[in-house]
Amino acid sequence: MKQISKTFTIFLFFLGCLFENGTAQKLVVNFEISNYKNDTLIVGNYFGEKQIVKDTLFAKGKGKFEWAPVDRPEQGMYLVLLKPENTFVQFLVNATETKFSLDFDAKDLLSVKFKGSDENKMFYEYLAFLKDKRVLADTLRAKTERAKANNTTDKVAEGELDKLDKDVKKYQTDYLSKYPTTITALLIKSNIEIEIPEFKGNEDSVKYKRYYYYKKHYFDNIDPKHPALIRTPFLHQKVDYYVNKLSNQQPDSLIKTLDFVLEWLEVNPDAYRYYLADFLNKYAQMKMVGYDALYVHLVDKYYNKGKASWVNEENLKKMTENADDLRPILIGKKMPEIVTYKEDNTPVKLYDIVSPYTIVIFWAPDCGHCKKIMPDVVEFYKKNKDKGVKMLGICTKSGDKTNTCWPAVKEKGMEDFINTADEYGRYNQKVRIKSTPKIFILDSKKEIIIKDLPGEELDRIFNEILSFEEKKRLEKQ
Numbered sequence: 001m002k003q004i005s006k007t008f009t010i011f012l013f014f015l016g017c018l019f020e021n022g023t024a025q026k027l028v029v030n031f032e033i034s035n036y037k038n039d040t041l042i043v044g045n046y047f048g049e050k051q052i053v054k055d056t057l058f059a060k061g062k063g064k065f066e067w068a069p070v071d072r073p074e075q076g077m078y079l080v081l082l083k084p085e086n087t088f089v090q091f092l093v094n095a096t097e098t099k100f101s102l103d104f105d106a107k108d109l110l111s112v113k114f115k116g117s118d119e120n121k122m123f124y125e126y127l128a129f130l131k132d133k134r135v136l137a138d139t140l141r142a143k144t145e146r147a148k149a150n151n152t153t154d155k156v157a158e159g160e161l162d163k164l165d166k167d168v169k170k171y172q173t174d175y176l177s178k179y180p181t182t183i184t185a186l187l188i189k190s191n192i193e194i195e196i197p198e199f200k201g202n203e204d205s206v207k208y209k210r211y212y213y214y215k216k217h218y219f220d221n222i223d224p225k226h227p228a229l230i231r232t233p234f235l236h237q238k239v240d241y242y243v244n245k246l247s248n249q250q251p252d253s254l255i256k257t258l259d260f261v262l263e264w265l266e267v268n269p270d271a272y273r274y275y276l277a278d279f280l281n282k283y284a285q286m287k288m289v290g291y292d293a294l295y296v297h298l299v300d301k302y303y304n305k306g307k308a309s310w311v312n313e314e315n316l317k318k319m320t321e322n323a324d325d326l327r328p329i330l331i332g333k334k335m336p337e338i339v340t341y342k343e344d345n346t347p348v349k350l351y352d353i354v355s356p357y358t359i360v361i362f363w364a365p366d367c368g369h370c371k372k373i374m375p376d377v378v379e380f381y382k383k384n385k386d387k388g389v390k391m392l393g394i395c396t397k398s399g400d401k402t403n404t405c406w407p408a409v410k411e412k413g414m415e416d417f418i419n420t421a422d423e424y425g426r427y428n429q430k431v432r433i434k435s436t437p438k439i440f441i442l443d444s445k446k447e448i449i450i451k452d453l454p455g456e457e458l459d460r461i462f463n464e465i466l467s468f469e470e471k472k473r474l475e476k477q
Helices: 118-149 155-178 183-190 203-216 234-246 251-265 269-285 292-301 313-329 368-387 399-411 455-476
Strands: 028-034 040-047 050-058 064-067 076-082 087-093 099-105 108-115 339-341 347-349 357-363 389-395 418-421 438-442 448-451
Touching (some): 087 108, 108 118, 118 183, 155 183, 203 234, 234 251, 251 292, 292 313, 368 455, 399 418, 448 455
Parallel strands (some): 389 418
Antiparallel strands (some): 028 064, 040 050, 040 076, 076 087, 339 347, 438 448
């Protein structure tokens, strides 16, 4: 019995279908469920990472329900959800079938029978075929593992496993050849792994060649144009693996990865819209250092270039403002020149501070987290100031509260810092500070090496930077 949840993996999920031009006809689906006592039934569909409720059906008789939506549903894989256990049965909606029924037992969800839907019959026949082969494969693998544990080999079991693999591939190949336009054919192809050719070279060379080939061809068997693509359970798993497992997680590399996925999906309006919004929301909320560059890139390249026409003007303005705030302080950029003032009103220009490394910390006297991390920051400075490190402390209190900065400097032991503030908060015009503490490590040219690091980790991260720079220096010699 299957349970529905936000995230789950079902190995027998595939989807696809061809679509036709012309006016879509209405769809009617009848459900007859034995051993089902509830008088309601939920119909939903997959949509990216989620399952969306489409309708709530009320019984027209014992275990009998009818789904006749006003508008024809989009192509995809749908679910009928049984209450209260939240178990479910899957079915396919394509562009051509207008009326079909499915009968099953609520206590045996594998007993589904269809009338009037060749697509669903073929889909379930394929699932049954895979199920039988998997049971046999598990038995044969167990035999080979037992032999291996006894330091022997079971040639018969190995041979049967090889034959089983060939049988499955032949079934798939024959099916794709015989029914190329069916939903199941498209689903089968989408879930066939890419075959990697043999490469020559040493072990490391072959490893990298295999990796880059696999990554380049990862989506080859998935038709991005298919209108049902976003309403499948496998697409999100595929995209998620490509972005988060197969790709380098450095921001610059991830930007190229996101562009590749979005370009690939641009021919599919529903899937493109979903993933553009999904990526933007994900990286807007992600707190990993440097990932704000992904948010800025998506806003600049897509939203501000008219490639997200569904976004209203008010939301677009907010996105743009957020990106504008982040853009000047992205890692790798030079920190904007800012001027702040000491207690005696002496101006301090950031670029007048000559040092191989400048640490800039924005803080506030009444910031609880600032109070917590400041002893670590002070200790860091004591340990590293002889290495030429300069520490610029900028108190973010403005107006008549600026005077609260100076007693707090002494209270927190920050007297050795270059301590400044600005009663007018003018630095916010160039460096927008929305929360404190906020720490930047700058190089001699005031380029941002890293930012938003925890104060408790400042010493460790700084010394990792020193080690990395020393390694680069030695490599150049």
